[in-house]
Amino acid sequence: MTAAAGTTTFAAPPAERRSARPNWMLWTALALLAVFVAFAVHVAIDPEHPFTQPLDDAWRRLVGSGPGGLENSVPSLFFQNLGELAGAVLMIVVIPVALFIVGRWRSALFFLANDAIASIAIAQIAKNLVNRPRPAADEPNGLFGPLFTVDHGSFPSGHAVTVGALVIGVAALIPAGRRLGWWIISAVLVAGIVWQRTLINAHWLSDTLFGVLAGILASILVWWAFYPLLQRDYGRRLFNRK
Numbered sequence: 054m055t056a057a058a059g060t061t062t063f064a065a066p067p068a069e070r071r072s073a074r075p076n077w078m079l080w081t082a083l084a085l086l087a088v089f090v091a092f093a094v095h096v097a098i099d100p101e102h103p104f105t106q107p108l109d110d111a112w113r114r115l116v117g118s119g120p121g122g123l124e125n126s127v128p129s130l131f132f133q134n135l136g137e138l139a140g141a142v143l144m145i146v147v148i149p150v151a152l153f154i155v156g157r158w159r160s161a162l163f164f165l166a167n168d169a170i171a172s173i174a175i176a177q178i179a180k181n182l183v184n185r186p187r188p189a190a191d192e193p194n195g196l197f198g199p200l201f202t203v204d205h206g207s208f209p210s211g212h213a214v215t216v217g218a219l220v221i222g223v224a225a226l227i228p229a230g231r232r233l234g235w236w237i238i239s240a241v242l243v244a245g246i247v248w249q250r251t252l253i254n255a256h257w258l259s260d261t262l263f264g265v266l267a268g269i270l271a272s273i274l275v276w277w278a279f280y281p282l283l284q285r286d287y288g289r290r291l292f293n294r295k
Contacts, residue, residue, distance in 0.1 A: 073281075074277055074278075074280045074281065075277070075280065078273050078274075078276060078277035078280070079274070079277050081270075081273055082270050082271075082273040082274040082277060083274075085266055085269065085270035085273070086270050086274075088266065089175075089179075089209075089263060089266055089267050089270060092259075092263055093179055093182070093183050093208065093209075093263075096183050096185050096208055097182060097183045097184070097185075100183065100184060100185040100186060100208075101185075101186060103185075103259065105257070105258070105259040106257075108258060108259070109257035109258050109259055112251060112257075112258040113188055113196065113251065113254065113257070113258070114195075114196070116248065116251045116252055117188070117196060117197065117251060117252065117254045118197070118200065118252050118253065118254070119195070119197045119200075120197065120200060122200075122252070123252060124200045124201070124252065124253045128245065128249070129249050129252060129253070131245075132212065132245050132246050132248075132249035132250075133201060133212075133249060133253075135212065135215065135216065135242075135246070136210075136211060136212025136213075136215045136216070136246070137212075140212075140215050140219075144164065144167075144168045144215070144218075144219065144222075145165065145168055148161075148164050149161040149162075149164050149165050152164065152226075157226075157286045159279070159282035159283060159285060159286050160226055160282075160283060160286050162279070162282075163222075163225065163226075163275065163276070163279040163282065163283060164222055164226075166275050166278075166279070167218055167221075167222045167225075167271070167272050167275045167276075168215075168218060168222075170271045170272075170274070170275055171214050171215070171217070171218035171267065171268045171271035171272060172211065172214060172215060172218070174271070175209075175214065175267045175268075175270075175271050176209060176211045176214040176264070176267060176268075177211075179206075179208065179209055179267070180204075180205060180206030180207075180208065180209070180211070181205070181206060183206065183208045184205075184206055185206060185207040185208035185257075185260070186207060187199055187203060187206075187207040187254075187255065187256065188207075188254045188255075188256070188257060196254075197254055198254055199253060199254050199255045200253040200254060200255075201253055201255060203255050207255075207256050207257060207260050208256075208257075208259075208260045208263065208264075209260050209261075209263050209264035209267050210246075210250050210255070210256040210260045210261045210264035211264070212246055212249075212250055212255075212261075212264070213246050213247065213250060213256075213260070213261040213262075213263075213264025213265045213267075213268065214264045214265070214267050214268040214271075215268060216242050216243060216246040216265060216268060217243070217264065217265040217266065217267060217268020217269040217271075217272065218268035218269070218271055218272045219242070219268070220239040220242060220243065220265075220268070220269065220272075221268070221269050221272030221273055221276065222272050222275075222276075223235060223239075224236070224239070225272070225276040225279075225283055226283070226286075228287045243265055246261065246265070247261040247262065247265070
């Protein structure tokens, strides 16, 4: 309680203020979800001719590779594996287990929920509902199909969804004011996954961009839901499980 100029006001306890869920997170996630759903519906109506197709085609001509290009280079293989088994093990096993071991069980649950919502509830459902064809081979014009084995549906890029969720998921574990280094790494990860998925002709450019957006929006939504729990983990002594 504070008094000034004859008035009395009540201030919320510091712990209570720290635990309040920021409204901007919820509204940002919902706005991004609306954008994602709108584009997904647009693509589903005419999967071969969305309004982004001219840009997608131009990007493919510029970046898409043929066999024997950069698809087996170290950077390409790094991003290829980040969205497959290695990335799944990292997000479902390594990071949550490490967090649990050091006493951050709340953060571990957040990370598991983050991956589940992004990779399953958004990426796989959208893939099967939208059913966009992947880039097809047109060798007389110097264009090739996917250079690695791919599953069903081009929209959105599951690899890009994984990276988007990883970017925000890790940021949520870092207290505010200490995230600059991670944001720089995140920019490299996002640029790299967009480059690699289009280099190997696994996705159109718009698949990757909206994939990153899907991962980000899912992660922000889960962050908002877990916000009070994550706040309790910031600054907590390691191996303290309370």
